[in-house]
Amino acid sequence: MAELVLNNIKKSFGDIEVIKGVDLKVSHGEFMVFVGPSGCGKSTMLRMISGLESVTEGSIHIDGADVTHEAPSKRQLAMVFQSYALFPHMTVEQNIGFGLKLAKLPKKEIEEKVAEVARVLKITDLLPRTPRQLSGGQRQRVAIGRSIIRHPKIFLFDEPLSNLDAALRVQMRLEILRLHTRLKTTMVYVTHDQVEAMTLADRIVVFNHGKIEQSGPPIELYNHPANIFVAGFIGAPAMNLIATTLSTDKQGTYIDLDGLRLPFNLKANAVDKMSVTFGIRSEHLEVCTNDSPDFQAQVEIIEDLGSESLLYLQTNFSTEPLTVRVSPENDYRTGQKIGIQVDKSKMHIFDTETGRNMS
Template identity: 60%
Template sequence: MARLVLDNITKSFGTVQVINGIDLAIAHREFVVFVGPSGCGKSTMLRMIAGLESVSGGRIVIGDRDVTHVAPSKREIAMVFQSYALFPHLTVAENIGFGLRLANTPKAEIDRQVGEVARTLQIEQLLERKPRHLSGGQRQRVAIGRSIIRNPKVFLFDEPLSNLDASLRVQMRLEIARLHQRLDATMVYVTHDQTEAMSLADRIVVFNAGRIEQVGTPIELYEKPANTFVAGFIGAPSMNFIEARIDSSGGAPIARFGPASIPLADAERRFQPGGVTLGVRPEHILIAEGRTPDFTATVEIVEKLGAESLVYLQTGFSPDPVTMRVSPEHPVKPGDSLPLCLDQNRVHCFASDGAAI
């Protein structure tokens, strides 16, 4: 069983600590994605799993074996990098089978395994080509094929699609998802693109400043973010944040912001009088058709994206524009004054330290 366990992992470069006590258990065959902004520690953590960076403290366990100080070649892992790192003078078949050649595997067995990998990735017709004759997506398939042929217990992907254009990224996401379904392996994938994370992951690990902010399924992170950092990072466009104050003088708590107020009656949440941050997804801001509006806002910009339109609003009580999703058929235009309501059942509340209430 290729279970991966990170036990209180720390990493320092000199006096600078970049990984701060990471604890995480990844199950056999699970697809886990590390996300976070640049410099958050996600790629450093992946390189420590691979053995390309030493660990300052803690343990890394793959299967039942402590591999913390084991050489990368002995960890039974395979890593796919952002750069394809193919040998330009070798054919596709030779690139894929290179590791087997180093292990003195008989040529007939190399040919058989290369053929199986090529069929899995649908690149049989490319086996005699050199990398310079391949597209970016084809080169990435070859790099993945070189990893597959090693039959690793754990696959590590370090932003493998960032060099591809938008349409190829979508195509390769599908290829990687299919690959995960076919292979009996655990996968850990690093990206700064939360769309990739949402579409691929069984679970997402959100990193920030060398720490884990939250671990959960894509839907858990989207619907129940642990704090404002996760709420703002997961989702495109990101969650709207509105500064408000809690008023419980009438019994049930009410959030007041600008000229607006909304009830926050929720038995599971405990509100204290004072300042809070309300979080609202763009799809949960609604045009008040036949309802009493919570507030009125002026349309600044409309982005028509085909399947939907994004409307950027000036509210007068928020320094940042508020974003709303509408149907592409809606006749909204810049300068319009819109009466708006919040879906009160989907409003998130965060305390002054950013933690979800």
């Protein structure tokens, strides 16, 4: 277990600044997930923590000690790579025991420790095999085995499940969670998959353009996104975002969606006629069964996902279709006109210019 502190980390490659000042504290035993689109700097951040990449400015502290300029091996970290990074010429046993062999531990001790790790990861049968003889999931388990054997202070995961198929990804996700529960080690996990981030993290950090957009527990990010980017990135399907203008009068602040007046109590100062983006999640729109819907829409596409269905609706006020979650037992048809009710307690208003959540 260890505490990780990042102080104003900056990183430039030549003239291009890819990390633009990141401050973050990862507590003892916390499972922290870095998420963001490709090229947002999350992997670079992880590599700087590991020491594989140098830091241009700022400092990294592990358990209070400044490790900014320490060699990777001195930081007592373990890293699991997307490519698994297993040595093809070594057996599973040799791969797992690699770090211990480098540390010149007695052969007997290495064997015992490898056997113990293999038992935990349920890969005892695979020990004599070479990586080529393993499936993707098995390879990733071996890679995890190699990282846990040294009891590192912090685990770093660089998109470890990206090369696995969907079913295996879910299974490995659970195993990583179990591992975290069991070891209680601080973990920093990089992914571009927001479902992975939501399910694994104690806390998520959303990166974009080399900056932290928001950090917090998954559900907080989901319910209270700090800006349009987080709102659009966290959650599947993505939040419905509609460009509109804000109006203020004596009765208060509101937006007008083709005659539908939606009032807001905004925290931030609102200016009349300012450009805003209205956000609402798909589960907070409901197909209306009574005669007084908030607005009418036409069903464009129906996606049946088994446990639920998604309706993509065309409206008069949005160029992009709106997504609505409905029960899989429905009888909607493409082209059908339906009435929609908005959950007024779950609405978001973002300043279109700054992206900031005003609600």
